[in-house]
Amino acid sequence: MGITQILFWILTVAALFSAIMVISSKNPVHSVLWLVAAFFTISGHYILLNAQFLAIVNIIVYAGAIMVLFLFVIMLMNLNKSTEPLKNRWLQIVGIVSGGCLLLVLVAALKNTEVSKNMAEMGTGEAGLIKTLGRELFTTFVVPFEISSILFLSAMVGAVVIGKK
Amino acid sequence: MGIQYTNRAKPVDRSPMTWVERLYLWNILKGMAITLKHFFKKKPTIQYPEQTRTFSKVFRGLHILNRDEEGRERCTACGLCAVACPAEAITMEAAEREEGEEHLYREEKYAAKYEINMLRCIFCGYCEDACPKDAIYLSQTFTPANYNRKGFIYKKEDLLIPNPVTEPEAYQKALGTISRENQITEEVN
Amino acid sequence: MYLLATDWFFIIEKLILIALVVTLSMIVAMYATYGERKVAAFIQDRIGPNRAGPFGLLQPLADGGKLFFKEEIIPLASSKFLFVLGPVLAMVTALLTSAVIPWGSPAVIAGRTVPLQVADINIGILYVFGVVSLGVYGIMIGGWASNNKFSLLAAIRGASQMISYELAMGLSLIAVLMLTGSLQMSTIVQNQLDNGWNIIYQPLGFLIFFICALAECNRTPFDLPEAESELNFGYHQEYSSMKLGFYLFAEYINMFISGVIMSTLYFGGYDIPFVNEASWGISQNLLAFISFVVLLCKAFFFVFVFMWIRWTVPRFRFDQLMHLGWKRLVPLALVNMLITALVVLLLNK
Known part of the structure; x- marks a missing residue:
């Protein structure tokens, strides 16, 4: 086992653990912080794949911006025991069924993928470096890229319009 | 217009800000130039315990009970200082001089107890003016800080000037702060 | 067998470098508190701390000692773990940024060229940016x-x-x-060595960056998060002892690091201005040391401007x-x- 493998296993265990903690923590603030931890482990995986740009953008955008907004809202909501939603038995059953369905779909989808052929290249690939990524975005994927940027622009304009009201 | 107190008065300028003022940066730079000027200015700080500020000649500080040249207490416990005191800070008890105490007290009557409450005292110097025997003076020292109120009630032992016969150096040192009285009177005369 | 194949020299070199950088940041932050008090005093026509040691140089130690011996108070109804985690995070994020900064021109130790940089990753600036965004x-x-409620x-x-910001x-x-x-810090510095400092081309950009750096470090005039004198003292109201010290310390580390980053990005990094140091013919290690000192001087200047x-x-x-x-x-x-994009495009044509 090389250092890459060791790191991979450590990161994987940490990622799974923090992901489980996200849904099992009672306190929503703890959940958010565990989610941030999960993002960090995922960024670690990106770095192992030599996708440094993706790793850091993952941290900047998700951990640095989106989760902060999550925290904002949750901290201001003043959540405590008394505001917890009622636990309906039927609701629980529905939850189990829908969760099971999702699991089934995921298993079915993953079963057909050919994992062996698309093994990730550890620490060598160049797909995640900023140069390759930029070239791809502005040549092969230029149309979807520009469309998504227009989408963001319209969202920004919309936000300003709502804010002006 | 009302009364003009100084010639530095400036009417409030309510004209809209100019472009430079609205930019804000230029004014910040001007402010920073002012603070930088202060950075290199000479500092007026006095390093207190090592250096002390020179007091004016008429500074009124902690009291001193004076002795004469032979080291005898001058106070006769007449009580004029206590009467003159507007803050009622001075209390005293008189006693008669016994046989064989002539080297201690100048006159037949002396103060057995003499207390000044420094928390009450306002350092006006009326006691000094009232004293007919030149027995009490206000020196040029502060009242030191203390942890409890008792420490601010100064007994006779705390107030008495050192004996010029037995401790001439300490006497001279303490006298140094009150000898200016004579200078002032000389100047006045 | 893998462990034998690893370049142990490389790992040791990096570890030493990390230790040095962290120690340096700590010491600079310590004396930045002293510097702040002195600068404040001089601007206000005072002398400032001068009792602890010669010129008051031991004042930071005295302050640190005082903070250590103060009573630790943890609010009863708070989440204890998170309460402790807060200052730790502030400190860690403040220290992390220094990893991608090129501190000087490469030195030569035992025949190996040792770059004075912990990690020369090809997304250097984005890394700085990411860590700064975690400071929240x-x-x-x-x-x-x-x-x-006031802290919240x-x-x-x-x-x-x-x-x-x-x-x-x-x-x-x-x-x-x-x-x-390029996003690589070393390339940015090298580019400035060749073509002149970025401040010449980017005065407006630097001004914006500088103002934002003030805001990111929570320095006046943007110190609303802590606002010592008003607004109920800000987010560290409930903190005491060294936990408060960590928060205050992190601010000074941030200040130092942002000074270093500003000099790296806009003022040529470790470049010695107005001279061609290659023609001096001195040994590379000495040159590395001099360039490091030059970088520190630039950074200290910015720290001074922050205080000013x-x-x-x-x-x-x-x-x-x-x-x-x-x-x-x-x-x-x-x-x-x-405008920059336009000019770059036109010149490259």
Whole structure:
């Protein structure tokens, strides 16, 4: 086992653990912080794949911006025991069924993928470096890229319009 | 217009800000130039315990009970200082001089107890003016800080000037702060 | 067998470098507190601390000792773990940034060229940016875990300030990236060695970056998150002892690091101005040391300017802060970016 493998296993265990903690923590603030931890482990995986740009953008955008907004809202909501939603038995059953369905779909989808052929290249690939990524975005994927940027622009304009009201 | 107190008065300028003022940066730079000027200015700080500020000649500080040249207490416990005191800070008890105490007290009557409450005292110097025997003076020292109120009630032992016969150096040192009285009177005369 | 194949020299070299950088940041931060008090005193026509040691040089130690011996208070109804995590995060994020900074020209030790940089990753600037954006967590977690409405409000105030100014900061950085064509810190410095400092090409960008750096470090005139004298002391109201010390310390580390980053990005990094050091013919190690000292001098200058501004300019109101950030700096940075892009495009044709 090389250092890459060791790191991979450590990161994987940490990622799974923090992901489980996200849904099992009672306190929503703890959940958010565990989610941030999960993002960090995922960024670690990106770095192992030599996708440094993706790793850091993952941290900047998700951990640095989106989760902060999550925290904002949750901290201001003043959540405590008394505001917890009622636990309906039927609701629980529905939850189990829908969760099971999702699991089934995921298993079915993953079963057909050919994992062996698309093994990730550890620490060598160049797909995640900023140069390759930029070239791809502005040549092969230029149309979807520009469309998504227009989408963001319209969202920004919309936000300003709502804010002006 | 009302009364003009100084010639530095400036009417409030309510004209809209100019472009430079609205930019804000230029004014910040001007402010920073002012603070930088202060950075290199000479500092007026006095390093207190090592250096002390020179007091004016008429500074009124902690009291001193004076002795004469032979080291005898001058106070006769007449009580004029206590009467003159507007803050009622001075209390005293008189006693008669016994046989064989002539080297201690100048006159037949002396103060057995003499207390000044420094928390009450306002350092006006009326006691000094009232004293007919030149027995009490206000020196040029502060009242030191203390942890409890008792420490601010100064007994006779705390107030008495050192004996010029037995401790001439300490006497001279303490006298140094009150000898200016004579200078002032000389100047006045 | 794998362990034998690893380049142990490399790992040891990096470990030593990390230790040195962290120690350096700590010491500089320690003496920045002293410097702050001295600068404040001099600007206010005072002398400042001069009792502990010669010129008061031991004052930071005395302050640290005092903080250590103060009583630790943890609010009863707060989340204890998060309450402790807050200052730790603030400290860690403050120290992390220094990893990608090239501290000097490479040295030669035992026949190996040792770059004075912990990690020369090809996304250097983005790394700095990412770590800065994480700095919010220290404030937010600390403010929330204090279980105090004033702390929470101050934390939210601080977080929104940092998020707002990150934006203009990032936009002003993009112009630098366009000039260099790389995100790598070492390339940016090398580019400035060859073509002159970035400040010549990017004065407006630097101004925006500088203002945003003030805001990111929570320095006056943007020190609303802590606002010592008003606003109930900000997000670390419930903190005492060394936990408070960590927060205050992190601010000074941030200040030092942002000074270093500003000199690296805009003032040629470790470049010695106005001379061609290659023609001196001195040994490379000496040159590395001199360049390191030059970088430190530049950084100290910025730290001084930070303090100078603090004791000159009063604090902004919160609406003024947001107005400046969103309606002035962001459009200005965008315009700066567009002009830079245009010029770069025209010149490269």
